[in-house]
Amino acid sequence: MSLELTQNQIVDEDQLSLNLIEAQYLLKNTRDQKNAKSVMILVNGIELAGKGEAVKQLREWVDPRYLGVKADIPKIFNPQQPFWQAYANAIPATGQMMVMFGNWYSDLLVTAMHVSKPLDETEYDRYVEDMRAFEQDLKNNHVDVIKVWFDLSWKSLQKRLDNLDPSEVHWHKLHGLDWRSKKQYDNLQKLRQRFTDDWQIINCEDEQQRDQQFAQLILTALKDCPEHLSKTRTKWKQAAIPESLLQPEHTSLNHEDYKKALKKLSRKVAKALRCDERRTIIVFEGMDAAGKGGAIKRIVKNLDPREYDIHTISAPEKYELRRPYLWRFWNKLQTDEDITIFDRSWYGRVLVERLEGFASPPEWQRAYDEINRFERDLVQNQTLVIKFWLAISQDEQAARFKAREETPHKRFKITPDDWRNREKWDGYLQAAADMFERTNTSNAPWHIVATNNKYTARLEILRAILKQLNAD
Amino acid sequence: MSLELTQNQIVDEDQLSLNLIEAQYLLKNTRDQKNAKSVMILVNGIELAGKGEAVKQLREWVDPRYLGVKADIPKIFNPQQPFWQAYANAIPATGQMMVMFGNWYSDLLVTAMHVSKPLDETEYDRYVEDMRAFEQDLKNNHVDVIKVWFDLSWKSLQKRLDNLDPSEVHWHKLHGLDWRSKKQYDNLQKLRQRFTDDWQIINCEDEQQRDQQFAQLILTALKDCPEHLSKTRTKWKQAAIPESLLQPEHTSLNHEDYKKALKKLSRKVAKALRCDERRTIIVFEGMDAAGKGGAIKRIVKNLDPREYDIHTISAPEKYELRRPYLWRFWNKLQTDEDITIFDRSWYGRVLVERLEGFASPPEWQRAYDEINRFERDLVQNQTLVIKFWLAISQDEQAARFKAREETPHKRFKITPDDWRNREKWDGYLQAAADMFERTNTSNAPWHIVATNNKYTARLEILRAILKQLNAD
Structure with a gap:
């Protein structure tokens, strides 16, 4: 089920900021409590869609002391390291939020698009499955994982590239992809659709709406402090002692x-x-x-x-x-x-x-x-x-x-x-x-x-x- | 003043072990106290002198839970990083001991011997001076720094190379130096003498003596828990408020x-x-x-x-x-x-x-x-x-x-x-x-x-x- 939020309400910014801050303090106060949790926000998307801007706007609305931002440059998978190894250190402590621009999905995309011998579909899907299992384990251990894809149509992307301030080109070159290539754009969209089923997708045509949508879904995630299971569902079957x-x-x-x-x-x-x-x-x-x-x-x-x-x-x-x-x-x-x-x-x-x-x-x-x-x-x-x-x-x-x-x-x-x-x-x-x-x-x-x-x-x-x- | 310990007594191993463990617990118990300290042991020396063996022996005599060992491969200095940057993370918490095989001095030696444009004497000595200042700051902030040079004569080194078990050659190749070259050996000795004035030098001709000497000097360092200064020496001169x-x-x-x-x-x-x-x-x-x-x-x-x-x-x-x-x-x-x-x-x-x-x-x-x-x-x-x-x-x-x-x-x-x-x-x-x-x-x-x-x-x-x- 893709959670594309199409009808989005623009709410008062001060009110949104207040709500976010209150939710943040709620989260912070779970620390060392039974219902403790932390929130990890994986951010990916099309270049120029405005991931960076949305995170910057979020940072202004929340109490920045409790919002970490980690940005790793996507890397081709290291065959000697599980996909989560490079990011383990960034997993937030309970009470904290962490936005991760670079994450295992960006590594997966880079690996799929860049290596000389690309991943076949089975390998690719196995990675996605493993990632979801890892995220589920995180969730069960008090780390809520929110995944947000910032989407932009081919047409809008080209228009934004046309209007790009030359002084900003420097940064946009960093990602090593040719955003003028329709083939590459289509390939990326095809690849990401293999994992974005359980992502929040933000359509980034409108900037104000984008920032609000992002902040609102973070707000929802923050508010949702689960009571952790305290009882088991099934009776435990004791193994025989060898x-x-x-x-x-x-x-x-x-x-x-x-x-x-x-x-x-x-x-x-x-x-x-x-x-x-x-x-x-x-x-x-x-x-x-x-x-x-x-x-x-x-x-x-x-x-x-x-x-x-x-x-x-x-x-x-x-x-x-x-x-x-x-x-x-x-x-x-x-x-x-x-x-x-x-x-x-x-x-x-x-x-x-x-x-x-x-x-x-x-x-x-x-x-x-x-x-x-x-x-x-x-x-x-x-x-x-x-x-x-x-x-x-x-x-x-x-x-x-x-x-x-x-x-x-x-x-x-x-x-x-x-x-x-x-x-x-x-x-x-x-x-x-x-x-x-x-x-x-x-x-x-x-x-x-x-x-x-x-x-x-x-x-x-x-x-x-x-x-x-x-x-x- | 070079602290070459020539007359070394061989003491009973069980007694030495007991003393070390007691001193370790003394150190451990300073944690969160006024006289808290940690001990950082920088280990360098001639290949095959037996640094590794001495540390392994130490590990057997002490309570290994409170002895960390960190081994980094020496690296040429990164011009964008202070010499201590790569090792900051390894600085032990109070109550802990840490042996560091790779450290800023091994990086200095590698830099001096390997780069195409070698450090001149002034640069080299400036590094040594900066390192000493950094170590003094560590000491003032409760991290005791012990520096031990494992020395071996040219003749003994050659003899040990002759007798080397071929299966161990693998490891000894790692360091990228040619230990058969007298010129290189002399160069290394000359270089290290520019900084080992305040080191403990262990002559490693005899293995048992080497291990005991190393353990004994660690014991001395552990026992010496300084009372930290609680009074200032001079009256504070308050600056005028601009x-x-x-x-x-x-x-x-x-x-x-x-x-x-x-x-x-x-x-x-x-x-x-x-x-x-x-x-x-x-x-x-x-x-x-x-x-x-x-x-x-x-x-x-x-x-x-x-x-x-x-x-x-x-x-x-x-x-x-x-x-x-x-x-x-x-x-x-x-x-x-x-x-x-x-x-x-x-x-x-x-x-x-x-x-x-x-x-x-x-x-x-x-x-x-x-x-x-x-x-x-x-x-x-x-x-x-x-x-x-x-x-x-x-x-x-x-x-x-x-x-x-x-x-x-x-x-x-x-x-x-x-x-x-x-x-x-x-x-x-x-x-x-x-x-x-x-x-x-x-x-x-x-x-x-x-x-x-x-x-x-x-x-x-x-x-x-x-x-x-x-x-x-």
């Missing part, structure tokens, strides 16, 4: 054999990680003291610290809580580093946040699909995602906790929280079981590794990395 | 003439801003209701919102308070945008923060020089800094406040704080006077504009921008 979690295998290996195998394997892993063209993301989850740190140490043994990033994930900061929960991970992937290791990860959403009630049932139950889409976007962009659950028995954990308490330089690793978390052991196993069932995808499978014996566990982890590097 | 602030000129202009002049001038300004090769930063300071917003509106009148950034500066967020106060501005300049406008700015340090006591006397009194260095770094890197103080009389301000209160869509612009701030009117004038006296530099002069009449004020601002654009 035996590998209930009874992690007890294995043994003598120190000599371990040392020998480790030396060989860790060299192989370093080499394989280095030589792979793809980016690699390695995720560790598991109970406290299951051996995440030790395993990571062996992975990076033959790497230089300049070759990898390790992120140790703990509770989010306040400014992170004002964004979708995946946001802080999107930002951590905005790097040139080819190897990224997460000691705990986005799976916290369906583990600790579920158990501790930081995420409501609708939130964590929705998260599995969101995480799957996130990982799929990575995998589709030349990234390998390797996920480990380190399975330890409750007795072995207790023994390690005690050993930590008795070793001065390891004491920092153990806190009263760790002992308390043991009381939720069964809850964590259930959460882990649900997580495996729902996020063990072909894109990014889980490896469950028994870690009662650290030696065999570490070797198994290295072998699994090698295998996934070579097999994929 | 007449232009005490009695802002009353001017007049009829609406027609204003409109005509505005149209012409704002086009000229837009064109001049667009065509200038340099980046332009325009700063507005002044009492509330002095007309900052209105002036900005006229500057951008003929620009497209995609061509500029406007930052409206209010109180810093908590995560910003954990960094040097200029940090949030450094980050705002990390953009491709050529035109950046600040509605209030870093001068808040010597205005509102001084008046409200958010900055202590030693802090704001030191800030003038820090700000001057910051602006000088910008100006030396093809950036124009244009600063305005909008001077309004107390009566005119009261009239504008009342008008705002009576205009519904302007009411958001006025808060009880604004009325309260009027009580500090004289204090603000004194602070402004001090600011002019100390920061009215040839690099970035102040323009004091009387704004009791909005029309003449706006035209004067546009003319001043034009003049500075053309004159510089």
Whole structure:
């Protein structure tokens, strides 16, 4: 359904401004509240239609302190980055509005029109579908996404080009398209019609009407503060807990054999990680003291610290809580580093946040699909995602906790929280079981590794990395 | 004084680890305290000396959650960016440590060795001097900077190259230097000796000693939590308040003439801003209701919102308070945008923060020089800094406040704080006077504009921008 607003009323400007400001303050005041939201406005359209003017006019009507404007020059897609990567940083915090001139749709159009081997229709439509799924995830996580297409007929465009002040030509050349070419104009219109079904379309023949229409639809979006779902629709179906979690295998290996195998394997892993063209993301989850740190140490043994990033994930900061929960991970992937290791990860959403009630049932139950889409976007962009659950028995954990308490330089690793978390052991196993069932995808499978014996566990982890590097 | 640690004791590893962790927690606990600090460790040295290994070993001894590692590939200086720009984002928050492999010194070395027209000695030494001044400013703002050079003799380097595992050659090629060339080695040593006077030098012939020495000097740095100055050394000399602030000129202009002049001038300004090769930063300071917003509106009148950034500066967020106060501005300049406008700015340090006591006397009194260095770094890197103080009389301000209160869509612009701030009117004038006296530099002069009449004020601002654009 295309929302072309044809009959538009011109309202009193002062009144419109007042309404906008009031709505902005309403939005601002949702910050840190249950119904918190932010508004992201994607702006695209025909050159000279007046996107810039409409945004400038909006900026004059609202309180500019709470309206961000981000303008990126459209870029051809980077095959190693999901389409949202370059824009993740600009996603507004709750209470804020952000206008984005450059966005994933402008990149899509530029990619479709500029590359030597253009996207075929299937690829193009898949992008559009992925973008909509991403936007839906944003909406579910309190970021309202408004999409506005500023349209202009071929005839009007030509007339505006004729009347263009020569001093402004400089700017209009920037976009690298020939707006005198009817063929190109038609192509662009055809392409954009493949995604503008759910956009607001503004006909920009009349400038005053254009600015008012834009402001009015922003006003509507601002006013519409949804009550977020607090109940789930369906009853949760608990997955069965796999035996590998209930009874992690007890294995043994003598120190000599371990040392020998480790030396060989860790060299192989370093080499394989280095030589792979793809980016690699390695995720560790598991109970406290299951051996995440030790395993990571062996992975990076033959790497230089300049070759990898390790992120140790703990509770989010306040400014992170004002964004979708995946946001802080999107930002951590905005790097040139080819190897990224997460000691705990986005799976916290369906583990600790579920158990501790930081995420409501609708939130964590929705998260599995969101995480799957996130990982799929990575995998589709030349990234390998390797996920480990380190399975330890409750007795072995207790023994390690005690050993930590008795070793001065390891004491920092153990806190009263760790002992308390043991009381939720069964809850964590259930959460882990649900997580495996729902996020063990072909894109990014889980490896469950028994870690009662650290030696065999570490070797198994290295072998699994090698295998996934070579097999994929 | 070069701090070559020759007689180094090898201490028990567990004890060293314990000491490091305790010192880390001490550091961590300074967060949000009066003696808060963070530690930034700049790491450079000869290839194969073992920087990477030493950092990896350190990471195993400390609590890795509070040790960040950043590794940037050295880059030739970008003539449009101060040397610190690319690294500003990595400056650790109080309570944190950050190891930086890539840093301004590696960029300096690469620039000196790689460019077709190498830096002459004067330029090179000026860079070193600027870097030291920047680091001193960091230290004064709670960021301790530790610099460590990992040294290796020519003979040992050649021996290590001979014994290099072929699978590791990949990594060592990255740096783009020929480590078999004695000439290049000598050149590098000569160059680095021009800045390593105040570095810690680690002789890396022995690996165990190297790692211990590195860890021990980090330990020393961590333990040394300075009490920050709370008293100033000298009595503050209050500047005389200029007449232009005490009695802002009353001017007049009829609406027609204003409109005509505005149209012409704002086009000229837009064109001049667009065509200038340099980046332009325009700063507005002044009492509330002095007309900052209105002036900005006229500057951008003929620009497209995609061509500029406007930052409206209010109180810093908590995560910003954990960094040097200029940090949030450094980050705002990390953009491709050529035109950046600040509605209030870093001068808040010597205005509102001084008046409200958010900055202590030693802090704001030191800030003038820090700000001057910051602006000088910008100006030396093809950036124009244009600063305005909008001077309004107390009566005119009261009239504008009342008008705002009576205009519904302007009411958001006025808060009880604004009325309260009027009580500090004289204090603000004194602070402004001090600011002019100390920061009215040839690099970035102040323009004091009387704004009791909005029309003449706006035209004067546009003319001043034009003049500075053309004159510089």
